[in-house]
Amino acid sequence: MVEIQELEEVEREETVPGAHSHITGLGLDENLRAKKVADGLVGQEEAREAAGIVVEMVKQGKRAGHGLLLVGPPGTGKTAIAFGMARELGEDVPFVSISGSEIYGTNLSKTEFLQQALRRAIGVEFTEERQVIEGEVVSIEFERERHPLAPYMEIPAGAVIEIRTKDEAKRFKVPEEIAVQLLQLGVREGDVIQIDMESGRVIKLGRSKEALTEEDEEILGIRGVEVPSGPVQKRKEIKRVVTLHDLDMANVRAGRLLGFREEEITDEIREKVDETVQEMVDKGEARLVPGVLFIDEAHMLDIEAFAFLNRALEEEIAPILVMATNRAMAKVRGTDEEAPHGIPGDLLDRMLIASTRPFERDEIREIIGIRARVQDIRLTDDAHEYLTDLGEDRSLRYATQLLEPARVVAEKEGSDEVRREHVERVHRVFKDVTESVEYMEKLREELPLMKYLVG
Numbered sequence: 023m024v025e026i027q028e029l030e031e032v033e034r035e036e037t038v039p040g041a042h043s044h045i046t047g048l049g050l051d052e053n054l055r056a057k058k059v060a061d062g063l064v065g066q067e068e069a070r071e072a073a074g075i076v077v078e079m080v081k082q083g084k085r086a087g088h089g090l091l092l093v094g095p096p097g098t099g100k101t102a103i104a105f106g107m108a109r110e111l112g113e114d115v116p117f118v119s120i121s122g123s124e125i126y127g128t129n130l131s132k133t134e135f136l137q138q139a140l141r142r143a144i145g146v147e148f149t150e151e152r153q154v155i156e157g158e159v160v161s162i163e164f165e166r167e168r169h170p171l172a173p174y175m176e177i178p179a180g181a182v183i184e185i186r187t188k189d190e191a192k193r194f195k196v197p198e199e200i201a202v203q204l205l206q207l208g209v210r211e212g213d214v215i216q217i218d219m220e221s222g223r224v225i226k227l228g229r230s231k232e233a234l235t236e237e238d239e240e241i242l243g244i245r246g247v248e249v250p251s252g253p254v255q256k257r258k259e260i261k262r263v264v265t266l267h268d269l270d271m272a273n274v275r276a277g278r279l280l281g282f283r284e285e286e287i288t289d290e291i292r293e294k295v296d297e298t299v300q301e302m303v304d305k306g307e308a309r310l311v312p313g314v315l316f317i318d319e320a321h322m323l324d325i326e327a328f329a330f331l332n333r334a335l336e337e338e339i340a341p342i343l344v345m346a347t348n349r350a351m352a353k354v355r356g357t358d359e360e361a362p363h364g365i366p367g368d369l370l371d372r373m374l375i376a377s378t379r380p381f382e383r384d385e386i387r388e389i390i391g392i393r394a395r396v397q398d399i400r401l402t403d404d405a406h407e408y409l410t411d412l413g414e415d416r417s418l419r420y421a422t423q424l425l426e427p428a429r430v431v432a433e434k435e436g437s438d439e440v441r442r443e444h445v446e447r448v449h450r451v452f453k454d455v456t457e458s459v460e461y462m463e464k465l466r467e468e469l470p471l472m473k474y475l476v477g
Contacts, residue, residue, distance in 0.1 A: 044062040044208060044392065044396040045061060045062040045063060045102055045105050045106050045109060046061045046062055046106075046109050046244060046245075047060075047061035047106055047109045047110045048061060048063065048070045048073055048074045048077070048103070048106040048107065048109075048110050049061035049062075049063045049070060049106070050070065050071065050074045050110075054071060054074045054075055054078060055067075055071060056068075056070040056071050056074070059388055061106065061109075062102075062106075062392060062396075063099070063102060063103070063106055064381075064385050064388045064389045064392065065099075065381055065382065065385035065388075065389075066098065066099050066103065066378050066379070066381075068376065068377070069092060069094075069099075069100075069103055069376045069377060069378045070103060070106070072090070072374065072376035073090065073103050073104075073106065073107050073344075073376065074107075074110065076090050076107070076342065076374060077107050077110045077111060077342075080111070080312075080342055081111070088335065088343075088372050088373065088374065089335065089342060089343030089344060089345065089372065089373050089374070090107075090342070090343070090344045090345075090373060090374050090375075090376060091320070091344075091345050091346070091347070091363065091365070091370070091373040091374070091375045091376070092104070092344065092345070092346040092347075092375075092376055092377070092378060093346070093347055093348070093363060093375060093376075093377050093378070094346075094348065094377050094378030094379060095348055095378070095379075095380060096348055096417075096419070097417050097418050097419040098378035098379065098380060098381065099378060099381075100318070100346040100378055101119060101316060101318060101346070103344075103378070104117070104119070104314055104316035104344040104346070105117055105119075105314075105316070107314050107342065107344065108313055108314040111311075111313070111314070112311070113225070114145065114147070114225075114261070114263040114311070115145065115263075115311055115312075115313045115314070116142060116143050116144065116145045116263070116265055116311070116313030116314070116341070117143070117313055117314050117316070118139050118142045118143040118313065118314070118315050118316065118341075119316045119318065120139050120315075120316070120317055120318070121317070121318045121319045121322070122317055122318065122319035122320050122321065122322030122323045122327075123319055123322045125322075125323065125324075125327055126322075132324070132326055132327050132330070133326065133327075133330045134287075136327060136330050136331065136334070137330075137334075138267055138270075138287070139315055140315060140334055140340070140341060141265060141266040141267040141270060141292075142265050142266075142267040142268075143265070143312070143313040143314060143315040143341035144265060144266045144310065144311070144312050144313060144339060144340075144341055145263040145264065145265050145266075145310070145311035145312075145313055146263065146264055146265070146266065146269065146299055146302075146308050146309070146310060146311065147261055147262070147263045147308060147309045147310075147311050148261070148262050148263075148264070148302075148307070148308050149259060149260070149261050149262075150259070150260070150262060151257055151258065151259050151260075152218050152219070152220055152221075152257070152258065152259075152260050152262070153218075153219040153220060153255070153256075153257055154216050154217060154218055154219060154255070154256060154257075154258050154260065155185060155192075155194065155216070155217040155219060155254055155255055156185075156187070156214075156215070156216045156217075156227075156250050156254065156256065156258065157185040157186050157187045157191075157214065157215075157249065157250055157254050158185065158186050158187075158212065158213070158214050158230045158233075158249045159183060159184070159185060159209060159210065159211050159212065159213050159214075159215060160184040160185065160186050160191060160211065161183070161184045161211060162181060162182070162183045162184070162204065162209065162210070162211065163181060163182045163183075164178050164180075164181045164201055164204075164205070165178070165179045165180045165181060165182070165201070166178060166179055167179040177198075178198055178201040178202055178205060179198055179201070180195060180196060180197050180198055180200075180201050181195075181196050181200065181201040181204055182194070182195050182196075183196060183204070185215070185254050186249070186254070187249060187250045187251055187252055187253065187254055188249055188250070188251040188252075189251055189252055189253070190253060190254055191254070192254045192255070196217070197222070199222045200217060200222050200224060203222075203223070203224040204224060207224060207226045208226075208396060209224070209226060210398070211233070212229055212230055212232070212233025212234075213226055213227075213228070213229055213230070213233075214226075214227045214228055214229065214230050214247050214249060214250070215227060216260070218260070218262070219255075221262070223262070227247050228244065228245035228246060228247035229244045229245070229246060229247070230246070230247065230248075230249050231246040231247065231248060231249075232249070234246040263311055266292075266295060266296075266299070269295045269298075269299070270287045270291055270292055270295055271287070273291050273294065273295060274286070274287055274291060310339055312339060312340065312341050312342065313341050313342070314341055314342045314344055315341045315342070315343050315344070316344045316345075316346070317343070317344070317345045317346070318345075318346045319346070319347065320345035320346060320347045320363070320364070320365060321347045321349040321352045321355075321363060321364030321365070322355065322364075323355065323365075324354075324355035324356035325354055325355065325356035325357050325366065326356060328354070328365065328366050328369050329366075331343065331369060332366075332368060332369045332372070335372065343373075345365075345373070347363045347364065347365075349363055349364050350362070350363070351363075351364075352364030354366055381413075381418055383410065383414050386410050386413040386414055386418050386421070387406065387407075387410040387413075389413075389418060389422070390406060390409050390410060390413060390418075390421055390422060390425075391406065393422050393425060394406075394425060394440075397425060397426065397429075399425055399426075399428075399429050399440055400438060400439035400440065401439065401440050402439055402440065402441050402442065404441065404442040405428070405439075405440050405441050405442045405444065405445050407442075408442045408445050408446070409421045409424065409425070409445055412424070412445075412449060416454040416456065416457075417454060417455075420454040420455075423452075424445060424448050424449060424452065425440075427448040427452065428440045428444045428445045428447075428448050429444075431444045431447055431448060432444045
């Protein structure tokens with residue numbers, strides 16, 4: 023059981039949520055038409071509708087063995103759309119995001135790396151009675167410590183959190199593994215959460231109806247839920263999702279404990295896991311939950327990886343494969359063949375294709391506003407407008423990256439809100455890609471030595 027201590031006092035500290043923790047779906051209506059702003063997503067209506075249609079086909083069992091390819095320029099929300107697909111399928115549906123270039127930076131073989139990614143994207147849902155902490159978050163404070171390998175970087179070492187039900191309130195000191203989940207989920211005051219005291223798993227059930235704002239509901243798609251009654255700590259029947267890869271690794275660790283010296287996941291282990299899971303499914307003790315595997319920079323995969331993915335999609339149980347690229351015609355790595363998007367024709371034929379487009383000014387403004395709200399950053403109207411200018415002139419990614427540095431500058435100056443001058447200051451010291459390239463090109467022309475050092 024995870025060590026969770028009950029405490030007496032607690033203070034508040036700001037959280038830094040994950041990049042897509044605010045996304046709760048694809049923002050579609052009952053006819054699968056995209057709303058302009060909904061579920062944490064803005065614009066990209068055609069791509070979101072395409073993703074929603076794929077999700078609906080999967081729910082109806084009509085899209086097995088196929089996938090979706092998102093094509094468009096960088097920073098147009100391709101990862102966010104893929105994440106939204108997983109959330110449309112369910113809160114606990116696995117979402118795995120990798121980059122095509124990652125297969126070249128691992129000690130694993132390319133096929134083993136992809137096999138593990140595929141199995142991390144397939145969940146197994148169990149229903150069991152567990153000891154849980156459940157209620158509305160009243161306050162939360164994160165404890166931080168220096169990273170052991172990077173002494174200038176702080177990491178969460180734990181957290182102190184106060185949770186209440188309609189009948190009582192308690193404070194707890196939770197360990198690092200729970201603190202990290204609280205940060206990644208963007209848990210804040212007013213959220214209703216559940217913590218499994220045995221595994222340490224955190225589930226965000228929604229936002230309490232008392233704390234829910236119209237903006238939370240309409241723009242971010244957050245569900246309003248009742249604050250639970252009864253004790254904060256209780257035994258409760260809950261649904262728990264683990265992935266096939268989790269079960270593979272559990273069997274590897276069990277083999278080591280029994281002296282079998284298992285050092286890697288073998289085909290025998292996977293076959294045994296699959297057989298056991300299938301028996302549990304047949305008995306009604308478990309349910310398979312296929313998720314979403316998102317592969318960015320798909321053009322970076324080589325012919326061996328593409329061949330593996332093509333075969334993997336033939337499996338009876340496979341996740342939704344979503345790939346993304348910003349290339350037009352490109353050489354298929356490992357061959358001399360040039361193909362659309364750098365993807366072999368036999369795999370491309372199995373993909374539905376949707377496109378994303380550059381965001382318009384009003385969409386950029388809305389996205390920056392959402393990111394600021396999620397990161398709990400107060401922007402003045404002038405600062406918000408200036409960041410919108412930067413997002414339109416430079417890139418949306420650059421503009422949103424300036425939010426946290428601008429907050430740091432504002433705090434150092436004793437301001438609880440980010441003003442235009444704070445954004446201007448960080449804009450002066452941090453360059454976007456276009457500026458950095460122009461700077462180096464200028465140096466190459468002006469300094470003879472740079473001709474040998476650059477390009």
